[in-house]
Amino acid sequence: MADEGLGLRERKKKQTAIKVWRTAVDLFLEHGYDQVSVAQIAEAAEVSKMTVFNYFKTKEDLLMGPMEEHVEDLARAIGERAPGSSAVDATRAMVLRKIAERDPSIGLSEQGNELALIQLINRTPALARRALLWSVRGELAAAQVLTEETGDGLLSAVAAAQLSGVVSALMSEHHRRILAGEAPAAVAADAAERAERAFALVEKGLSDFAVRA
Numbered sequence: 001m002a003d004e005g006l007g008l009r010e011r012k013k014k015q016t017a018i019k020v021w022r023t024a025v026d027l028f029l030e031h032g033y034d035q036v037s038v039a040q041i042a043e044a045a046e047v048s049k050m051t052v053f054n055y056f057k058t059k060e061d062l063l064m065g066p067m068e069e070h071v072e073d074l075a076r077a078i079g080e081r082a083p084g085s086s087a088v089d090a091t092r093a094m095v096l097r098k099i100a101e102r103d104p105s106i107g108l109s110e111q112g113n114e115l116a117l118i119q120l121i122n123r124t125p126a127l128a129r130r131a132l133l134w135s136v137r138g139e140l141a142a143a144q145v146l147t148e149e150t151g152d153g154l155l156s157a158v159a160a161a162q163l164s165g166v167v168s169a170l171m172s173e174h175h176r177r178i179l180a181g182e183a184p185a186a187v188a189a190d191a192a193e194r195a196e197r198a199f200a201l202v203e204k205g206l207s208d209f210a211v212r213a
Contacts, residue, residue, distance in 0.1 A: 017055040020045045024062040029116050033063065033124045060130055064121070070105040071134050074164055075141035078210075087146060087210045091163045092199040095170065099191045106167075107174030108188050118175055139164040146210050159209055162202045170195055 023045040027036045038059055042049040056062045074091060081090035098106040104114050121127040139160050146156035173194070177187045 013055075016047065016051070020047060020052055020055055021062065021066060025113065025117065028063055028120060029113065033120060033127060038062070060126060063117070064127060064130055067105075068134065071138045072141045073105065074138055074160075074167060075145045078142055078163075079145045081212060083212045085212055086207060087159055087163060088199060088203045088206050091167065092195065095167060095195050095199075096192055099188065099195060102184070102188060105171075106191075107171040107178070108184055108191060115175070115178060119179070135164065135168060149212075150210055155209060159206055162206065166198050166202060170198060 020041065024036070024041045027041055027044060038052055039049050041062065042052045045052070052062070056065055073094065077090045077094035078087050081087070081093075085093075095106060097103075099108060102108045109115070121131055142164060143153075143157045143160035146159055147153045150156055170191070174187055174191065178184055
């Protein structure tokens with residue numbers, strides 16, 4: 001996020017939060033999530049323990065808080081789509097944009113730390129549960145947007161589940177290939193084509209649902 005428009009105090013607060021988060025990530029990756037305390041993070045970041053909790057409510061937030069900015073990406077894409085655009089159109093456009101930008105939230109980052117974080121989350125039960133809750137929250141948010149527009153809660157839930165599933169499957173496939181040793185650039189090279197095929201699989205069934213008037 002850009003710092004434009006922020007005052008000096010706000011910029012310093014943001015810089016401190018970023019410093020604490022990066023320090024926590026480095027320690028978690030080096031020693032393991034359960035082996036690192038908030039007090040150790042505060043000491044390494046050269047701030048007080050209270051300062052850490054001023055920015056992050058829990059230890060889990062220290063690692064995963066910034067990632068939660070993407071929880072409602074699907075709901076926003078659907079809610080902001082143009083007239084004549086279906087929910088499938090909006091979701092596909094969002095995914096293709098993220099692929100083009102190599103957005104970490106679609107699993108195409110070239111930063112080694114982000115892949116290591118995914119592995120850390122997957123092997124830490126508390127973090128894996130929270131990641132699962134993200135997926136549920138994102139799907140429910142998308143379903144809510146569709147329900148408010150169409151008035152059909154059941155079909156909205158079905159549509160949201162399918163669209164969320166496509167996004168999750170693509171992201172997981174990107175992670176799997178990169179962690180297996182493929183270069184991120186190679187995975188990204190055919191990511192758009194794979195996304196098109198994935199959305200084509202669900203598009204026929206959802207093509208007439210939630211087309212904005």
